Structure formats: C-alpha cells, structure tokens
Amino acid sequence: MSGTDYSYDEQGQFFPIFIATIVGIVTIPLTYTVLKPSSDPGATAPRIKTDYRPEHADLIDIQRKAQKKKERKLKRILTVVAGWATIAFMGYLIYVTARTIPKIWNPYDILGISDSASEREIKSHYKQLSKKYHPDKAKPDPAKNETLETINDYYVELVKAYKALTDEEIRNNFIQFGHPDGKQSFSIGIALPKFIVTDGNGKYVILVYAALLGILLPYLVGSWWYGTQRMSKEKVLIESANNLFREYDEGLEEGGIVSALSTGLEFQNALKGDKAESGLGKLESRILAEGTATPLAGGLSTKDRTVLEDLDGGARRKALALLWAYLGRVELDDPALNQAKIEVAPIAHALNTSFTAIALAFGTTAPILASYLTGQNLLQAMPPKASPLLQLPFITPAIAKAIEGDSRTHLSLQDYMALPEAYRKKLAVGKGLLTEAQYNTAMSVAKQLPRLQVEKAFFKVTGEKYIIPSSLVSLVVKGRFIPPGSQDIPEVNELDLEDIDPDEDDLDAILGRKKKGVKGAKSEEEKIVQPPLAFAPYFARDYSPRWHVFLTDSKQGKIAVPPFTFTTFDKPIYDESGKPTFNMQTLKAQFQAPPQAGHYTFVMHLICDSYVGFDTKMEVTLVVDEASKGADIEADDDISEPDEDSIAGQMQAMKSGVPAPPKKKKNKPESSDDEESNTEEEVEDTSDTDTDTDEE
DSSP: OOOEEEEEOTTSSSHHHHHHHHHHHHHHHHHHHHHSOOOOGGGTSOOOOOOOOOTTHHHHHHHHHHHHHHHOOHHHHHHHHHHHHHHHHHHHHHHHHHHHSOOOOOHHHHHTOOTTOOHHHHHHHHHHHHHHHOTTTOOOOGGGTOOHHHHHHHHHHHHHHHHHHHSHHHHHHHHHHSSTTOSOOEEEEESSOGGGGSTTOHHHHHHHHHHIIIIIHHHHHHHHHHHHHHBOTTSSBHHHHHHHHHHOOTTOOHHHHHHHHTTOHHHHHHSOGGGGTTTHHHHHHHHTSBOSSSSBTTOOOHHHHHHHHHSOSSHHHHHHHHHHHHHTTOOOSOHHHHHHHHHHHHHHHHHHHHHHHHHHHHTBHHHHHHHHHHHHHHHHTOOTTOOGGGGSTTOOHHHHHHHHTTOSSOOOHHHHHTSOHHHHHHHHBSTTSBOHHHHHHHHHHHTTSOOEEEEEEEEEOTTOSSOOTTOEEEEEEEEEEOOTTOOSOOOOOGGGGOOOOOOTTOHHHHTTOOOOOSTTOOOTTTOOBOOOOOOOTTSSSOOOOOEEEEEEETTTTEEEEEEEEEOOBSSOSBOTTSOBOOOEEEEEEEEEOOSSOEEEEEEEEEEETTSTTOOEEEEEEEEEOOHHHHHHHHHHSOOOOOOTTSHHHHHHHHHHSSOOOOOOOOOOOSOSTGGGTTOHHHHHHHHTTOOSOOOO
16 A cells, blocks of 8 residues: 655755745846836936035935935845845755766666667667677776776666566556556655754754744735835825825915825824924924015915914924925024925925825816925925025025016016026126026026927827717827027927827827837837936935826816826937927827817816926817717718729739729828817917916
8 A cells, every 4th residue: 555755855856946946936026126127217317417506415415315225226136146146056956966866767768768669679679788788798998987897787787677677567567657666655755854854853943934934924925015005106104195185175275285294194204202392493483584585484374374383292393394494495503403304305295296196086176286386396495486586596585586676476487587688697696696606507507497388289089080079089289398598499390280190000109109119229209208307406306307287177177187297208308418409399198078069178287397487378179079070071081992002902803804993092181270170279379378377
C-alpha cells in the first residue's frame, strides 16, 4: 500500500527556488514602480528663466527638498537592488545544486533511447553499445579521463538498464509509475533543509511562520487597504473631505473658502502638541495689523476676521491664521512661524482641489469659480481680490498700489504690460519703488508667463454639417499663447481657425486617440508640449499649470458642461531661444447635445489655475437643428459607383465586362460656418472685447 512520505530538502535543491519565488513576487512589481517615468512635472517641464529669490527663499528651498525627499524612490531602489541580488544568489545556488545532485536512475537515459522504443530497438541498441563498451574491447581514452574501472562501471550500468527494460513487468512499471518497483508512496518535499527543523528547532520555525503569516502579512494588507480607504482621489483625508462638504455653501467667496480649508485634519497632523498654540498671539497681531494696500495686513475682510476670532484656540485657528499670513506675505519675525507659514500653503492647495470637486458635484457656478480663484491665490501667495501685479518679482502691495494710483479697479498684468515702455517704467521705478535692476527682472518674468488668448470658440459634430439632438458635440477652442508685453504679434491666419475633420478611415483621430508610430520614435504630431512650471516663488512645490474649460448657464447660475482639463499642448509654446511662437493651439471638449432642437446660449470659461487675471469668459451659442435636417442631407447624397481601383469596382467590371466609371469627388465645403451653427458672429463679438475674467 502506498503512503505519504515527508522529505526535507537535504541538499538544498528546492529551498533556493522557494526563496527566489517569494522575493520575486515583491521585487518585480517594485522594479516597475522604480523604472516607470516620473510623474513629477519638475522632472521634464521647462521653467521660467529668472534669478529672482523671494524673502525666506532658504525656508522655501528646505520645504521643496523635504517634499522631493519624500517622493524620492531611494528606499524602493535599495529594496529592488537587494531583491535582485537575492534572486541572483538563489539562481547561483540552483545552478550549483543541479550540477552536484545525482539524477534519478533511469534505464532509458542510461541507454540513450526514447521511452517509446520497442523491445527490438532496445535489443539492437544494446548490442551496439555492448560491442563498443565491453571491457574486453573498449580501450581507455586518457583525453576523456577514462580508466578501465570507469569503463567497467559504465558497462555494468548498461547491463542493468537492459535487463530492466527487457523484463515486461519492470518496463510497464516505468511507463505507468516512473519506477521499476511500481507505484510508490506519495512524497511531499519540504523546501527547508532538515537541520532547521531538527534538534529542537521546529518550534522556532513555527513561530517564524506564525509571525509572517499571522501577524506581518495581515498588518501589511490591512495598512494598504486602510491607506486606500482613508484617502480621497484628490489625495486628502476622507475626514477632511467630509469637513469641507459640511462647510460648503453656495454663497462662499474666496475668503470663506480659505476659512473652510482650515478644517482639514492635515493641519492637525502638522500642528501637533505645542505647535497648535505657540506663537498664536503674535501671529494674529501681525495679520490683523493695519495693512498698506488693504485694511488688514493679512488681506482679511471684516467677515474673515470675525470667523477667525470666533474659533476656539487650537490647530484650526492657528492654521487659518498661518494661511492669512501666507496670503498676505506677512513677515512674522520668527523662524518657526515663518516655516509653518510656508508649510500650510501646499496642504491648503490640496484641500482646495478637494473643495473644487465638491463644488462641481453641487454644480453652482459661483463657488466653483471662487475655488479656482482661491487656488490661484494660494499658488501666488496673494489675498483675495489683490492686485494681479503682485505676481511679478519685487512687487509689494505698496508698490502695486502706487502703480495703480487712484484707480478703483486693479490693473491686470496684460494691461500694465500694454502701457508704453517709458510710462510703464515711470510708474514702477523710483524712490520707494523698484530699482532699475528689479524692474528689469519683473519685466523679464512677465514676458515669459503663458497667457492663453482665445481667438475663436465654436461647436461642431465631427463629420457632420449640422448639430442634431443628442449628438456628440465638440466645443473647439482656438487660442494662442501671448505673454504680457509681447511685441510683433502676427495676425491670425484664418486657416488656423478652421478645424478640419479627419479622414473617414482614421479611427484614431476620430476617437481622439494618438496614432501609433514607429516604436521609440515620435512624429511632430505625436509630441506633446509642456508649459513652463508655474512661476510661484512663495509656493514650496513645483506645480504644472492646468487650463480648465467648461460651460455654465448664466440664467440658472449652474454649470452646464463639467470642466475639461488641459495640461499639455500639441504645438510649441516657445522656441529654442525662449521667445513665444504664437502657434495656434486647439482645445476640444466633447459632450452630448441637448435632446431637443433650439438655440442654447452658454458662458464659456477658460480658467488657468496658476495665474491671476489670465482667465477668459465669453458667450457661445449652440444651435441644435431638428433631426430631420440631418436625415434629409443623407438622403440627398448621391451614391457613386464603385471606384475602378477598388475591389467592388473590379468585381463589377468582371461581371459586366465594362470598366466601372471613376468615382465622383464630392465638393469640399468652402468653410465651416455651417458647422458652427450660426455662432460665428456672436463669438467674434465677445472674444475680441471680453477675454478677461469677469465676476459672474
């Protein structure tokens, strides 16, 4: 009867395979995460060229380095190296073991014949070997280290193998059970050397397995699962997102959003223990002091001040005070407070992204726009409704106020840079203002900022002349990057404003997919262009600008088409020398047309989340025609005869004996005005006069 036999890996034959498998399960995925391209925008995106360093630049650099150290893959790289070293060593052991462990005795291998050989073939082959290796006939070959003894031993093995295979019962045992004695007991190989589980060591092995499988593995899986469940897709704590949801209100403005952001639990983690209270009095006295361009130094309104003072002491109140100190660029004369002021900005920016997602879910236009403006303020370290000139190096609230004079409205960067050079310089340079060198630095930065100017916006359906109900509509936005202060701007080429439909058989282009070219090579059309990293000298992170395009219904104050976000473009923004190319860029957002025919007027917003005053707001009208209009056009189309070069044409010629007539070419429409559903006049009237952000 057969039984079960447990055998240990006495010679280490299976133990290296077991270890290599376990290590490989961990090492291979980690290798992929190490080798995959970095998602850090600072690794590939260009930067604004300037040597400007703001106050406390050393503290900002420390924060940036600390963040990059967290994102660095050093631990994973070391783990991967150790893993592959272990796998290589196990491979070496497997190779050495395979050479030293004797093979299982197999008569077929000894005779050098196939398992399916017949008895006649076996006898014939054995006779040949006997003649060659019989001790009376074979002669030792010194070159092969042969002796009479080795020849005799080999001949004995041949005889044994022959006898085993000429006996019918033994041969059947080999064929059916793989052993000359028939069915054997079931053997389980344990991939551990025997010495580990003998001599009283077994209990320690059990403890190790219990710790690995009963404690460590559940802990790692639980930590991973809990980590995925406690964070939202915006990379903030779920509890923080819940707090922001409770703080949401349709009447929130930028100052109210800043107050709402202070509810994030991330601030409690950053301001633990004594940090929550230390320096709070000094901090509040600084931000609530009289400001030069605003009533309060921190840029707070009366309502914002009331919200701050109504909070109980603790992490939230200090976080809110630090946020206003950051936005107002208030000097705190305390290294710890200044460092904390810089730390809270990236946290607030991430929380603001979560708040934007919440506002989009509610769909009310005002808080959505306010959240985008708050994001701009956090990146540029500017209080709400501050002068856009503060985005330039060395410009302080006092200098911005002096440049703007008695104007009740702020001067945008593009309006300021559009002033005559001499007058612009006169406003900014002088005693108590900028020096000549500071002014030149500010102008240099301004002329590099990527401001996207919309030239045309219209609706169309790919491949169709009319837009019918429930069709897939594309909002096509044509624009050029024109930095403030640009000169010699070329006129718009009308051909660049057209949107040519792809070929009917170009499925990739119709679906918006990138064409697959030669591996390792990219055509000009496939190359993506990254804009420069946001010029945000006070923000302790590298940030790549994003442009959001969406449609709102001004009558209802609701969002009609959710934002489409663009981070890269298809044509170069700057040339090799750093000068703007003024290339026409194309942004497309697809959505479903309304289910009924009619004229639908929307407000299109194009928001740049990194700069203040670079946004566009304009009216666009979508004309949806009756479905019957599209059907009539299809019916009017002539069905041409198959082309003689096509398969159908050749088959027709074979049947009739007459060559098929050439295929008639359809007249190409002269313009795409019809595709724009009669919105051209309205778009041109608004885009030429109203391309700056207006409050809705």
